[in-house]
Amino acid sequence: MISLAVCNHKGGTGKTTTAVHLAAALGLSGYQVLVIDLDPQGFLTRMLGVDEPPEDASARMLFQYDTSLDQVEMQSLPGFDLLPSSSTLTKVMRRLNKPTDVLWTREALDDLPEYDVVLFDTAAAVTVFSLNALVASRYVIVPVTPEYQPVVGAEQTHRTVAMVRDKLNPDLEAPLFLFTQVDARKRNHHQYRHYLRKHYGDRVMESVIRTSASLSTSHSDGTTVFEHDPYSRGARDYANAADELLTYLFPGDVSEPEDDAGSASAQGEPVTQSATDERPAPTPSTTVSSEEQRHEDSDPSSTEDQDTATTDTSSRTEEQDTATSDAPSRPDEQDASSTDTSSDEPASLSIVEALRAARSVGS
Numbered sequence: 235m236i237s238l239a240v241c242n243h244k245g246g247t248g249k250t251t252t253a254v255h256l257a258a259a260l261g262l263s264g265y266q267v268l269v270i271d272l273d274p275q276g277f278l279t280r281m282l283g284v285d286e287p288p289e290d291a292s293a294r295m296l297f298q299y300d301t302s303l304d305q306v307e308m309q310s311l312p313g314f315d316l317l318p319s320s321s322t323l324t325k326v327m328r329r330l331n332k333p334t335d336v337l338w339t340r341e342a343l344d345d346l347p348e349y350d351v352v353l354f355d356t357a358a359a360v361t362v363f364s365l366n367a368l369v370a371s372r373y374v375i376v377p378v379t380p381e382y383q384p385v386v387g388a389e390q391t392h393r394t395v396a397m398v399r400d401k402l403n404p405d406l407e408a409p410l411f412l413f414t415q416v417d418a419r420k421r422n423h424h425q426y427r428h429y430l431r432k433h434y435g436d437r438v439m440e441s442v443i444r445t446s447a448s449l450s451t452s453h454s455d456g457t458t459v460f461e462h463d464p465y466s467r468g469a470r471d472y473a474n475a476a477d478e479l480l481t482y483l484f485p486g487d488v489s490e491p492e493d494d495a496g497s498a499s500a501q502g503e504p505v506t507q508s509a510t511d512e513r514p515a516p517t518p519s520t521t522v523s524s525e526e527q528r529h530e531d532s533d534p535s536s537t538e539d540q541d542t543a544t545t546d547t548s549s550r551t552e553e554q555d556t557a558t559s560d561a562p563s564r565p566d567e568q569d570a571s572s573t574d575t576s577s578d579e580p581a582s583l584s585i586v587e588a589l590r591a592a593r594s595v596g597s
């Protein structure tokens with residue numbers, strides 16, 4: 235069983251949206267997936283249309299003596315199971331103040347052998363619950379909108395993960411950053427993407443999640459974009475991100491995405507600068523290469539769902555060449571011009587293709 239925490243100390247960066255859609259995509263790929271909602275506010279639980287559960291069928295049970303998780307009834311949703319949040323988590327939090335209280339979840343997971351992947355959604359703060367998720371996980375995904383505060387939060391999360399690895403969980407891998415709510419028209423999005431790639435290299439996922447109305451619409455019936463809008467940009471982006479994630483979770487088990495031949499990681503290019511805990515707040519480069527600009531301008535974010543799916547295939551070489559300065563100021567928020575509409579190479583769409591095939595067989 236592989237466990238994965240979705241975490242960014244900044245709010246609103248797409249953690250819950252990412253947890254739900256990666257879980258659904260992995261479920262569609264045939265993996266047995268459990269999502270645990272460890273945010274006491276329970277937005278993921280509500281987003282999936284699950285009512286306030288009885289205490290004994292909620293994440294509250296992770297923090298209960300003499301309870302084995304295999305006795306807890308999980309909510310069954312299309313593609314994955316859910317251990318929902320409970321409003322009683324807030325009360326429990328007040329009692330969880332001993333250093334050993336960060337270990338509850340890791341011990342509880344021993345009782346869940348039937349799942350391939352357990353995915354935690356966490357709140358935007360460092361709490362005993364987010365620490366429980368990190369202590370119980372091997373992987374961390376940090377959804378990060380390429381803007382100032384989410385990037386600061388992502389770097390703080392990186393430091394928290396390093397602390398947890400040092401003190402509590404030596405198996406915890408360095409986080410993977412996943413860009414979310416990307417809008418190619420915004421110049422500052424290019425700049426913050428460039429900044430993170432420059433400093434964190436191949437820990438930044440190639441796939442990016444663009445802004446998509448299909449993801450901001452909640453259906454509250456347990457379905458995800460893969461059911462209600464499988465050809466949308468949101469479905470394709472999360473399908474591609476899940477494909478890429480599988481190469482980290484199960485290296486060797488999954489085929490490489492089709493367009494990896496041109497990707498930075500496939501070229502084996504070195505990370506330009508290792509991440510350090512002393513790094514100051516983000517100071518992104520103020521220049522974007524014309525090639526990178528062309529690449530991202532080809533992503534017509536302003537015309538929802540008319541595009542071909544795009545992964546971030548800008549190479550490390552381009553990024554090294556264009557890393558001219560770490561300007562101390564925030565970039566302008568003004569939009570970049572978007573005139574080049576040439577499309578990128580088609581990205582791997584195996585999950586969406588599988589869904590499409592399944593539907594055409596059924597019709």
Ligand SMILES: Nc1ncnc2c1ncn2[C@@H]1O[C@H](COP(=O)(O)OP(=O)(O)OP(=O)(O)O)[C@@H](O)[C@H]1O
Nearest residue numbers: 245246247248249250251358415444445446449450
């Ligand atoms: N790619 C996207 N395109 C458009 N809207 C999005 C996208 N991703 C997330 N959103 C919307 O942005 C808002 C915040 O997303 P979400 O709840 O997933 O963030 P979060 O990090 O979990 O927030 P919190 O820190 O409050 O838990 C939601 O309204 C969601 O529907």
Ligand SMILES: [Mg+2]
Nearest residue numbers: 249250273277
């Ligand atoms: Mg959330």
